[in-house]
Amino acid sequence: MADNERTWTIDGKEYKDSxxxxxxxxxxxxxxxxxxxxxxxxxxxxKINVLEGYYNDKIKKEVESINGSDSKSNx
Numbered sequence: 001m002a003d004n005e006r007t008w009t010i011d012g013k014e015y016k017d018s019x020x021x022x023x024x025x026x027x028x029x030x031x032x033x034x035x036x037x038x039x040x041x042x043x044x045x046x047k048i049n050v051l052e053g054y055y056n057d058k059i060k061k062e063v064e065s066i067n068g069s070d071s072k073s074n075x
Contacts, residue, residue: 006017008028017025 007014008017008020020028
């Protein structure tokens with residue numbers, strides 16, 4: 001069963017779970033979770049940027065439509 005033991009690569013060197021303290025293993029897992037969360041947040045920010053661009057374009061078109069109507073009315 002030791003062959004299935006999880007290994008960690010730290011500074012280019014591999015370590016088995018059994019070689020690491022519980023505190024270090026917990027720290028490594030916490031770091032992994034934080035990095036995964038960071039990636040999820042970066043993806044969400046990309047989605048927000050796309051939607052922001054979409055809404056900005058929509059607002060711009062609506063404002064242009066209003067301004068275009070005003071200038072035609074004044075002629």
